[in-house]
Amino acid sequence: MMLLADIGNTRVKWAQAQGRILSGYGVTMHAGRPPMEVWRSVWADVPRPQRVVISNVAGAAVADSVRDYFQQQLHLTPEFVKPSPLAGGVTNGYADVAQLGADRWAAAVGAFSRYGGPVCVLGCGTALTMDTVNRDGRHLGGLIAPGLGTMQRALFAAAPTLPTDGAGQPVLFARDTRTALSSGVLYAAAGFIERVTAEVRDREGKEIKMLLTGGDAETLQPWLHDRFTLAPHLVLEGLAVLAELRT
Known part of the structure; x- marks a missing residue:
């Protein structure tokens, strides 16, 4: 199972995925809140994924915090999607x-x-x-x-x-x-x-x-x-x- 996350400037959306089949959708506001607090509140009870794949447009500090969360809590390094040709x-x-x-x-x-x-x-x-x-x-x-x-x-x-x-x-x-x-x-x-x-x-x-x-x-x-x-x-x-x- 993969955990997919779309971190925008205001909200974070996520879903669990088996291949291209998505389930377990969620969304919450993250703007103005301590990032680590947000990740703990929304992902602590999600079944352990094999991969974490993320789109992030909220900046480097948010990326660092979500990377730290998954490395500390699950010993996983999230994959950040970047545009390609x-x-x-x-x-x-x-x-x-x-x-x-x-x-x-x-x-x-x-x-x-x-x-x-x-x-x-x-x-x-x-x-x-x-x-x-x-x-x-x-x-x-x-x-x-x-x-x-x-x-x-x-x-x-x-x-x-x-x-x-x-x-x-x-x-x-x-x-x-x-x-x-x-x-x-x-x-x-x-x-x-x-x-x-x-x-x-x-x-x-x-x-x-x-x-x-x-x-x-x-x-x-x-x-x-x-x-x-x-x-x-x-x-x-x-x-x-x-x-x-x-x-």
Whole structure:
């Protein structure tokens, strides 16, 4: 059994895997908490894995702490996935392949493995990301924009007198500042996604598969006019594929 972990800037998601079959999913917030405390709280009772395969975009200190945890507790050294020029039939489209986030790379590989191409992955987390893989498996590149929480925090930082708690169901004509903020941020994110995916469809064809993943995917999906498939475990699925290729 493998333990797969997707460590983002805010959350950590994990699953157990037998080959490409995943089970035992979990998710928790890690931002602002002592890393070692997080790992103990979520993995202490997980059955001992033979391998630990990780995507980490939260920085070197987090990587060091998770490495220390598994070495101390299980005498295992986790494997950190890094983008490569080619994996799982996907050719990395970045000029410098190392600049592509490990989570975006795993998601692209997972999407192509599951759906084939063309496929477009919209990541909805700390950042909004877009990555497209064509029918030949060529990663065309993508975009990065601020996510829902990041937009809100940027507004609060720039205008400290704004109320810091969102409120209620998003509406077009908000009648208080809290609702205006939460609604405006949601419309901004939805507008980014719809504009980007419209251009992707124009270039890659109407049959392209559109996937939503990330912690805010379910929040955003109802506000999108286009049809998207929720793929909440896409990074973990890609990690399973990449782990299989490393054996």
